[in-house]
Amino acid sequence: MRNFFLFIQRYSHFFIFLILESIAFYFIYSFHSYHHAVVLNSSNNVNGLIIQKRANITKYFSLGAENERLQLENVKLRKQVLESYYIDKGDTITNTDTAFRQKFTYIPGNVIQNSTDLMNNYLTIDKGSRHGIKRNMGVIGPQGIVGRIVATSENFCVAMSVLNSKFVATPKLEGNTSSTGKLIWKGESPYFAQIELINKFNIVKKGSTIRTSNYSPDFPENILIGKVAEVKPDKGGSFLKIKVRLSSNFTNLRSVYIINNLQKTELETLESQLSNGN
Amino acid sequence: MAISILRHLFSFLILAGLQILILNGLDISSYINPLVFILFVLLLPVNTEIWLCLLLGFMSGALVDGLANTYGIHAFAGTALGYFRYFYIKYTLDKEEIERDMTPNIRNMPKSWHFFYILIATILYHCLVFLLESFTLVGLGSLLLKALCSGLVATGVMLLIGFLFSRKTTNV
Numbered sequence: 001m002r003n004f005f006l007f008i009q010r011y012s013h014f015f016i017f018l019i020l021e022s023i024a025f026y027f028i029y030s031f032h033s034y035h036h037a038v039v040l041n042s043s044n045n046v047n048g049l050i051i052q053k054r055a056n057i058t059k060y061f062s063l064g065a066e067n068e069r070l071q072l073e074n075v076k077l078r079k080q081v082l083e084s085y086y087i088d089k090g091d092t093i094t095n096t097d098t099a100f101r102q103k104f105t106y107i108p109g110n111v112i113q114n115s116t117d118l119m120n121n122y123l124t125i126d127k128g129s130r131h132g133i134k135r136n137m138g139v140i141g142p143q144g145i146v147g148r149i150v151a152t153s154e155n156f157c158v159a160m161s162v163l164n165s166k167f168v169a170t171p172k173l174e175g176n177t178s179s180t181g182k183l184i185w186k187g188e189s190p191y192f193a194q195i196e197l198i199n200k201f202n203i204v205k206k207g208s209t210i211r212t213s214n215y216s217p218d219f220p221e222n223i224l225i226g227k228v229a230e231v232k233p234d235k236g237g238s239f240l241k242i243k244v245r246l247s248s249n250f251t252n253l254r255s256v257y258i259i260n261n262l263q264k265t266e267l268e269t270l271e272s273q274l275s276n277g278n
Numbered sequence: 279m280a281i282s283i284l285r286h287l288f289s290f291l292i293l294a295g296l297q298i299l300i301l302n303g304l305d306i307s308s309y310i311n312p313l314v315f316i317l318f319v320l321l322l323p324v325n326t327e328i329w330l331c332l333l334l335g336f337m338s339g340a341l342v343d344g345l346a347n348t349y350g351i352h353a354f355a356g357t358a359l360g361y362f363r364y365f366y367i368k369y370t371l372d373k374e375e376i377e378r379d380m381t382p383n384i385r386n387m388p389k390s391w392h393f394f395y396i397l398i399a400t401i402l403y404h405c406l407v408f409l410l411e412s413f414t415l416v417g418l419g420s421l422l423l424k425a426l427c428s429g430l431v432a433t434g435v436m437l438l439i440g441f442l443f444s445r446k447t448t449n450v
Contacts, residue, residue: 013328013364020336020357027343027350028410047344054299115346117308119412122347158347165412187412188420190308 048112048156052126055112059254066254073142104220106257107131109139114161116190116250121163123147125256128155136218138259144224144247145169145212146256157258163190163250171195171225171244172213173204180213183225183244190250192229195242202240204231210244217264282323290318290338298345309424312432313352315342316403317439319359320396324371325379328364335360348411355406362399370395383444384437396436401429 008015059066109131113124127133129152139146139159147161160167162185169183181198198204208228214221230243261267297315319335339356343349367376370391380386382395404425412421 013332013361016329016332017357017361020332021354024336024339024350024354024357028354028413031349051298051345054303058303113345113347115302117311118348124347187417188308 048124048126048153051113051124052156055110055126059110062252062254065252069142070255103262105260105262107133107260109157109256109258111253111256112156114250114253116161116163119165119187121161121190121250122150123159123161123253123256125157125159125258126155127258128152128157130154132260133157133258137261138216138218139256140219140223140259141248141253141256143249144226145219146248146250146253148218149258159258161250162193162246162248163187169219169225170213170215171210172221173198173202173210173228174208175203175205180215181239181242183210191246193226193244193246195244196239198240198242200233200238200240204228204240204242206231217261217267219259286318286322289321290315293318294338294342294345297342302346309427310431311424311428312435313400313404313407313428314432314435314439316356316359316400317396317436319356320363320399320436321381321383321440321444322363323379323381324367324376328360331360331364332357333360335363351407351410354410355403358406359399359403362402366395366399380447381444383447384440385444385446392440393437396440397429397433400433400436401426404429404432 107127109125109127111123112126113122115121123139123146125139133149133152135149135152137149139148145162147159147164147167149157149159151158162169162183164185165187167183167185170180171183172180181195183193183195185193195210206228210225210228212219212221212223212225224247226244226246228242229245232241232243234241293315297313301312301314315338318338319331322331322334335356335358336353337356339352339354340350342352346352367382382392384392387395405422408421408425408428
C-alpha cells in the first residue's frame with residue numbers, strides 16, 4: 001500500500017495531466033455528441049459583454065459597406081410590398097386581413113463575434129432569450145442565409161453559421177421544383193459550400209440560383225443561398241457534386257435577422273403526436 | 279515573488295486580449311490563424327511546479343475557448359503544452375540553469391535556444407489544435423500546411439513581442 005502511494009506521489013504530475021486532459025476532452029466530446037455548444041461558449045454573459053465591447057468599436061469601420069447592403073435589401077423588399085402593385089382587374093377585391101396570415105416574424109440582431117477560418121464556425125449575436133430567441137431558430141442576413149441558433153443566454157445567443165461541419169439546410173434549385181438536396185460545408189473556403197444528394201438525372205446549370213426550400217420550419221421559403229459555381233458528376237455514385245458560391249459574405253457580417261416561425265410549436269406538437277402514437 | 283505573479287498575470291491579460299480582440303478578428307487568409315496567447319505558458323519561470331504549469335495551461339486555454347467558441351480545444355492543447363514545456367526544459371537545460379528560475383525569454387536565454395523552444399512548442403500546439411478542431415484525419419495534408427503556416431506566423435509574432443517587451447531578469 002505504501003508503495004502504491006509512493007508511486008502516485010512520484011507520478012502525480014502525470015495524473016494531474018490525465019485529469020485535466022479528460023476534463024477538456026469531455027468538453028470536446030460533449031460538443032461533438034450533443035450537436036450544440038454545451039459548456040464553453042460565448043453566450044455566457046461575462047464573455048458576451050467583453051466581445052460586445054469589441055464589436056461596438058469595430059462596427060464603425062464597416063458602416064459604409066453595411067449601409068449599402070441594407071439599402072439594397074430595402075430596395076428589394078420595397079418591390080414586394082403591396083403598395084408597389086396595382087390591381088389589374090377591376091372586379092377583384094383583395095382582403096389582406098384574412099387572405100394573408102403571418103407565419104414568420106423577424107428579430108433584428110448584430111453579429112458581435114464571428115469566425116470563418118475554423119472547421120466549426122460560430123457567430124455570437126447580441127440578442128438573447130429576453131428578446132424571444134430559442135434554439136434552432138434560423139438566421140438570415142441582408143444577402144441571404146447565415147445560420148442556425150445553437151445556444152442562448154439572457155442577452156446573447158450563439159449561432160452556427162453555414163460554415164460549420166454540423167450545419168445542414170435543404171436547398172431548392174431554380175427550375176427543379178421537386179428535387180431537394182442537402183447543403184453542407186466541408187471547410188475549404190468561406191465563400192463556397194456543397195450540395196449533395198441531387199440526382200444525376202437533374203439538369204443543373206452553372207450560375208442558376210439556389211434558395212431555401214419550404215421543407216425546413218426554421219427558414220422561410222425562397223431565402224437566397226447562392227449560385228451554382230461548378231457541377232460535377234460523382235464518380236461511381238448516382239448523385240451530382242454541386243459547388244455553390246454563397247451569397248452571404250461571412251467575413252464581414254454585421255446585421256442579421258433571427259427568424260421566429262409562429263407555426264413551429266403547432267408543427268412540433270403534431271410531429272410529437274406521431275412519434276408517441278405508434 | 280508577488281510582483282512576479284502580478285507581472286505574469288498582467289502579461290496573460292494583455293496576450294489573451296491581443297488574441298481575442300485583435301488576432302481572432304483578422305481575416306488574412308484561411309491558412310493563417312496565429313495563436314499567440316500560449317506565449318504566457320511558454321514564458322512561465324523555468325522552475326515552475328509542474329502541476330501549476332498544467333493548471334495554468336488548462337485555465338488559459340479554457341478562457342480563450344469560452345471567448346472564441348472552440349469548446350475545449352484550447353484547454354486540451356494548453357494542458358498538453360504545459361506538459362511538453364516541462365519535459366523540453368528538463369532535457370535541454372542544466373540543473374543549475376533551472377534552479378536559477380528565470381523566465382525563458384529572449385534576453386535571459388541563448389537566442390538559438392529561445393528560438394527553437396518557441397518554434398517547436400508553437401508548431402506542435404497549432405497541429406494539435408487544428409487536428410482536434412477538425413476531429414478527423416480527412417484532409418490531413420492541408421491541415422498540417424495550415425498548422426505550419428499559422429505556427430510560423432505565430433512564432434514570428436511571439437519573437438517580436440519577446441524582443442520588444444522582455445527584460446533581463448536578475449534572480450527573482
